[in-house]
Amino acid sequence: MPAPHNPFKAAIRNGETVIGCWLSLGDPLATEIAGTAGFDWLLIDGEHTPYDISRMRMQLMALQASDSHAAVRVPTGETWIIKQVLDAGAQTVLVPMVETAEQARQLVHDVRYPPTGGRGVGYSGARCSRFGAITDYGQTADDQICLLIQVENRAGISNLDDILAVDGIDGVFIGPADLSADMGHMGNLTHPEVQATIKDAFARIEAAGKAPGVLATTDAFTQDCLDWGARFVATGIDLLILANQMRTLAQKWKR
Numbered sequence: 001m002p003a004p005h006n007p008f009k010a011a012i013r014n015g016e017t018v019i020g021c022w023l024s025l026g027d028p029l030a031t032e033i034a035g036t037a038g039f040d041w042l043l044i045d046g047e048h049t050p051y052d053i054s055r056m057r058m059q060l061m062a063l064q065a066s067d068s069h070a071a072v073r074v075p076t077g078e079t080w081i082i083k084q085v086l087d088a089g090a091q092t093v094l095v096p097m098v099e100t101a102e103q104a105r106q107l108v109h110d111v112r113y114p115p116t117g118g119r120g121v122g123y124s125g126a127r128c129s130r131f132g133a134i135t136d137y138g139q140t141a142d143d144q145i146c147l148l149i150q151v152e153n154r155a156g157i158s159n160l161d162d163i164l165a166v167d168g169i170d171g172v173f174i175g176p177a178d179l180s181a182d183m184g185h186m187g188n189l190t191h192p193e194v195q196a197t198i199k200d201a202f203a204r205i206e207a208a209g210k211a212p213g214v215l216a217t218t219d220a221f222t223q224d225c226l227d228w229g230a231r232f233v234a235t236g237i238d239l240l241i242l243a244n245q246m247r248t249l250a251q252k253w254k255r
Contacts, residue, residue: 001133002140006091008041008069009146012171012211012231020071022215022237024049028062034238035066043234044072046085047096053081057088057127071148077103082110083119087126092146094173099155101162107149108168112142146170148213148232151201152178160201164208171211171232174201176221189221202229 011018018040023031026049034042044051044059051059056072063070071092074081085093095107109117121138123129129137147168151160152175164172176189176198185191202212206229213232216222222235 002136003134003144006144006146008092009170017231020232020234022234024237024239026051026055028058030238031059032062035063035068039068041069041071043094044070047073047075053084053088056085060089077107079110086111087122087128089127091144094148094150096150098149098151098163100159101166104149104163104166104169107147108166111145111147113138148173150175153182157197157201160204164205164210169210171213172205173213174198176214199228
């Protein structure tokens with residue numbers, strides 16, 4: 001039995017556009033509810049939330065029955081956490097703050113089994129192989145692992161072409177909040193310089209045969225990114241959706 005098919009990887013490789021949402025609440029019930037909403041993919045955010053590997057694993061379990069593909073953003077591009085997230089069952093991993101081709105090559109190495117990579121071979125007792133039930137997991141897993149990297153500052157943008165030349169990267173996510181801040185425009189995603197940089201980056205990523213991605217939390221910016229060619233787009237954050245809707249409801253009736 002081979003490793004499970006990764007529909008997210010197949011979709012972006014086929015040039016499709018997939019719509020997702022960020023999961024920052026961290027509660028398995030909230031994650032399970034999000035899994036019924038109809039998004040193509042959901043991102044379990046381990047960078048800006050207090051999640052350990054157990055919390056990320058519980059959320060992967062909560063999305064097991066969902067038609068929404070579960071991706072995980074690791075807190076940092078370290079070998080040890082990537083190994084744990086993959087063994088917990090993630091097939092799509094997003095890595096923040098990639099600035100050089102050297103970093104990108106190490107990440108490709110980390111998500112692949114030997115002889116082409118260095119991922120630890122402990123799958124027989126891990127959730128990724130359904131605890132040994134997927135008998136051919138080790139031989140077939142690499143083809144179904146999707147590696148997404150984040151380029152989100154001026155250093156990464158300046159090295160983007162070198163990063164894109166690294167084989168084994170499936171998509172490049174442009175982090176607009178960090179990028180705008182690093183460019184001196186904190187919180188101003190609509191600044192012409194920021195938008196021109198993002199638009200140019202998307203074109204270069206697409207030309208290199210990889211999928212451009214982004215997180216957009218307003219309708220206008222989401223539509224701009226789609227028009228510029230983004231192909232995996234997160235359109236909101238569960239925590240902000242909850243907070244904003246509750247504030248709106250409270251103010252509506254308090255008035």
